[in-house]
Each structure stands twice: as structure tokens, then as C-alpha cells.
Amino acid sequence: xxxxxxxxRHKVTEMxxxxxxxxxxxxxxxxxxxxxxxxxxxxxxxxxxxNRAPLDDSGMPKDRFSAEMPDATLATLKIQPSxxxxxxxxxxxxxLVQFALNTEAFFGQGTRLTxx
Amino acid sequence: GESVGLHLPTLSxxxxxxxxxxxxxxxxxxxxxxWYKQESGKGPQFIIDIRSNMDKRQGQRVTVLLNKTVKxxxxxxAATxxxxxxxxxxxxxSGGYQKVTFGTGTKLQVIP
Numbered sequence: 583x584x585x586x587x588x589x590x591r592h593k594v595t596e597m598x599x600x601x602x603x604x605x606x607x608x609x610x611x612x613x614x615x616x617x618x619x620x621x622x623x624x625x626x627x628x629x630x631x632x633n634r635a636p637l638d639d640s641g642m643p644k645d646r647f648s649a650e651m652p653d654a655t656l657a658t659l660k661i662q663p664s665x666x667x668x669x670x671x672x673x674x675x676x677x678l679v680q681f682a683l684n685t686e687a688f689f690g691q692g693t694r695l696t697x698x
Numbered sequence: 699g700e701s702v703g704l705h706l707p708t709l710s711x712x713x714x715x716x717x718x719x720x721x722x723x724x725x726x727x728x729x730x731x732x733w734y735k736q737e738s739g740k741g742p743q744f745i746i747d748i749r750s751n752m753d754k755r756q757g758q759r760v761t762v763l764l765n766k767t768v769k770x771x772x773x774x775x776a777a778t779x780x781x782x783x784x785x786x787x788x789x790x791x792s793g794g795y796q797k798v799t800f801g802t803g804t805k806l807q808v809i810p
Contacts, residue, residue, distance in 0.1 A: 586741075615798070617800075624800065624802050624803065625742070625787065625800040625803075627798060627799070627800075630798075673741050673742070675741075675742075686732060686744040686747055687732075687744070687798070688744065689734075689741030689742045689743070690741055691740060691741050692740075692741050
């Protein structure tokens with residue numbers, strides 16, 4: 583049963599600390615997304631990768647957020663330093679794009695981040 | 699203090715009735731549309747998709763209708779069940795995941 587795996591599921595941290603969220607996309611998928619969901623803003627696209635290369639990270643605060651794909655099986659989203667306004671649920675999703683035709687994106691269960 | 703969040707439109711439907719959830723999109727270049735279902739505490743789950751060269755697509759108990767003229771999308775759920783209670787999002791994209799944009803969502807409440 584192929585699925586996107588995110589760790590940790592929950593994270594509580596103090597303001598100023600570094601937070602790293604991890605995602606294992608579905609094997610064979612070539613596109614990975616990071617979304618943030620809050621009550622105020624809904625689902626926001628932070629960044630996404632195609633074949634491990636960042637395609638668009640315009641939705642991400644550049645001064646404190648960074649996203650990488652060290653290899654095809656791991657995507658990371660890092661916040662340094664974290665702030666209370668970063669509290670949200672962060673979702674990773676993966677999908678397959680072939681010949682410029684996209685297909686459904688599968689979402690992970692999310693990481694619920696609370697910054698106090 | 700009290701938090702102010704998105705006011706999600708809510709659709710209340712009697713169990714067994716049909717549900718229709720609507721969505722408007724703004725980007726006329728969008729050519730791929732997806733409906734997702736999100737249950738409490740879970741990630742969005744794919745329901746059905748449609749490409750812009752179609753105006754209707756059916757799945758199991760679900761039908762998506764696309765009207766490109768007015769940039770409108772709808773999701774019809776037949777014989778709504780309690781398990782259908784969730785928040786439903788439409789999402790649109792313009793080719794190859796250039797920019798997948800989600801709507802604000804509609805909360806579906808099924809009354810037993």
C-alpha cells in the first residue's frame with residue numbers, strides 16, 4: 583500500500599529552535615510538494631520539487647524556511663529559527679508528472695507543529 | 699483569546715440524499731482539476747479529477763462537472779453517507795503541476 587510518510591506527526595518546540603520535518607514520497611513519484619494548513623489561510627503551497635530540483639518556492643518565507651531533497655526518497659522542510667506564527671499543519675504530497683500531464687497527488691498525514 | 703479563521707461554507711445533507719458542492723476558479727489557464735476530501739486529523743485524500751477537455755467525469759458515487767465558460771466546478775455525491783462528512787477542497791493546476799491552487803473548502807455535514 584503506497585503512501586506518503588511524514589515524520590514527526592506532532593512537534594512542540596520553543597520559539598527560536600530549529601525544526602526539521604521529513605517526508606518520504608511514494609516510490610516512483612517525481613514531484614514533491616510542501617503545503618501548510620492553518621485556520622487563517624487554509625492550504626498554502628510552500629514549495630515543490632520535480633526530479634529533486636526545486637521548481638517553485640515562492641510561497642515560502644525565505645529568511646527562515648528551507649526545503650531540500652537530499653535524495654529521491656527524502657524531502658525535508660526546515661524552519662530556523664521557528665516562530666509562534668509558524669504553528670500549523672505541514673503536509674507533504676507526491677505525484678507523478680509525465681509528458682506534461684499530471685495525475686493525482688497523494689498527501690501524507692501531516693506534521694502538526696506548535697511553536698510556543 | 700478567540701481565534702478567527704476561515705469561514706468555511708457548510709453544507710448539511712440528510713443521509714441518503716445527493717450532495718452538490720461547488721467551486722469557482724479564477725485562472726483561465728487551469729487545465730486540470732481535482733477534488734480532495736479531508737477528514738479531521740488527516741491529510742487531503744484524492745476523490746476524482748477532470749481535465750479541461752472534458753465537462754463531466756464519473757466515479758463511484760461521485761460526479762465532477764466542469765464549466766469552463768464560467769470557471770465553475772462541482773462535485774456531486776450520490777446517496778450521501780455519514781462517512782462522507784468531511785471538508786471538500788477543489789484544486790486547479792495549469793499543466794504539469796505548475797501551480798496547484800486549493801480553494802478554501804466546503805464542510806459537508808451528513809445528518810443521520
